[in-house]
Amino acid sequence: MTIALAIEQLLNGLQLGVMLFLMAAGLTLIFGVMGLINLAHGSLYMVGAFACATIAAWTGSFWLGLVASLAAAAAAGAIIELTVIRRLYDRDHLDQVLATFALILIFSEGTRWIFGSFPLYLDIPPLLQGAVALPGGAEYPLYRLAIIAVGAAVAIGLYLLISKTRLGMRIRAGESDREMIGALGVDIRTLYTIVFALGSALAGFAGAMVGALQSVQVGMGEPVLILAFVVIVIGGIGSIKGALIGAILVGVVDTLGRFLLPQILAILLPPAQAGLMGGALASMLIYIVMAVILAVKPRGLFTAHG
Amino acid sequence: MTLSRETLINLILIVLLAAVPFVALGIGQPFYITLATRIAILALAAVGLNLVLGLGGLVSFGHAAFFGIGGYVAGILAAHASSGEALMFGLAGSDQMPVIWLVTLIVCGIVGLAIGAVSLRTSGVYFIMITLAFSQMIYYFAVSWPAYGGEDGLSILVRNRFPGVNSMKPISYFLICLGMLIAGLGLFSLIRASRFGAALQAARQNAVRVAAVGISPYPIRLAAFTLSGMITGVAGALYADLNRFASPSMISWHMSGELIVLIVLGGTGRLFGPVAGAMLYVVFEFALGGLTERWQFFLGLILLAVVLFARGGLLGLLAGKARHG
Structure with a gap:
């Protein structure tokens, strides 16, 4: 194992973590402010990816596609908030799970209806093609580095939005006392729609960015959604800081686990068996990490409320 | 004894389900037997989940795990029985359903205890x-x-055997599954009426008060969660035998979602909610699937x-509000 390989894996882990953060930030914000558990968040990720792939194929510009992904996911989010989600805020979690599960069925099958069952492909924009030399002699794709940078920028932007702006102030107030800010004359219904659309846009954006690395297909959001759940559970539901740290932790642990576990087991076991065991264990690793963290801290690392 | 409206509807439902295969044979459409068997098995899986979800108010979004484990126990034991290779610790495989069910109960019990022990430390969304x-x-x-x-x-090459019955015949296999469903329903109603069931439901309504009268909710919920996983596991073993196939899709989160859907479609926390829900779901799937x-x-x-x-689901519609909120 060389240093270069280790750095490459670490960067891959960071890149996964950053993407998970974009998903988890929206989920945790929506839960923190509205108390809603949204299974359909993965569908908004898919909507973003499909919008980007369609517009990019149509206009030839990845950048326009990226804008389209933000717009389409935010619009889809606002529409479902106004029609469905709004009715779920004062329902119990069971109803929320079911209704958003129903939304997944509708979104997935609807997308398959419009776009067919074949995956779409999205090219990396020419500006970000190519690779960067890493210390140790290896090369690393520029696009993945760009994803990490964008994710970091979004994290900073979100922090500024929430801690420095009037909208952020209202979001924080909404988290701590819903009735009170309503009584103070803030239009809480519009605030909810904005928060939901913001979370959706982040998910759609993540979908578009990842769409250029993988294929764009129905169901692409579901594995990411479940990882994002793990992230916010580890981080503490409602906490953006927790989401960031949880996302990086999950991204790095998952990637390094897949890379290192087979090698570590190879010291103890014959190679073929070590590969199998390592692979199986690595795919379970983040869930084991989550179970351990929750066994110690049942409400996650950073609890938002009390 | 006078029958309440709900009991009457329950009786009608179970008679209806039991009658379907015989009608199917009569009109020469044996395919409907498979459909009815599917209903019975899915209903049994949901009866298990209903124990924690309906009575305990704990929304488990992971019961597919038990369903899948049951399926794999059936598949793995059958594979070892047919190859003759020993399983771990020198134990042999088996193609006898009662043995498979027993092993499923043990494995799901252990897994349920482990998952429940960690998960039940949390509540609400965290638990989900x-x-x-x-x-x-x-x-x-x-x-x-x-x-x-x-x-x-x-794949399960040959459907596992049940002593004294030819399980390969669709109608016999249906009757086995129906019998298991009725046993599951019986167990559910026994639990619901027991002191344990009362404590479980009380913990759903107000955990603090339950603790205040000296009953700790945690062990009660853990016992319910474990039992519930065991019931759903047996349904999984039956399902694998029905399709002669155990696959990871039995453990996928869509399956967990479907089980919740069955319960809510039928009526949460009601004895026959899962049966009504499974009937509705499978009929929807079949009717809509034929159309589009x-x-x-x-x-x-x-x-x-x-x-x-x-x-309130279908039973809420037919039989009115449940007597206990």
């Missing part, structure tokens, strides 16, 4: 997500562990409408 995460963990294990088929799943390839789209719309506008 943790049970989901645990079932995903088992899902990925099944996908990445190649010894028993990995992603491709595990996009049946899941319409299923989503119907489900959304039920959640938003028709709380």
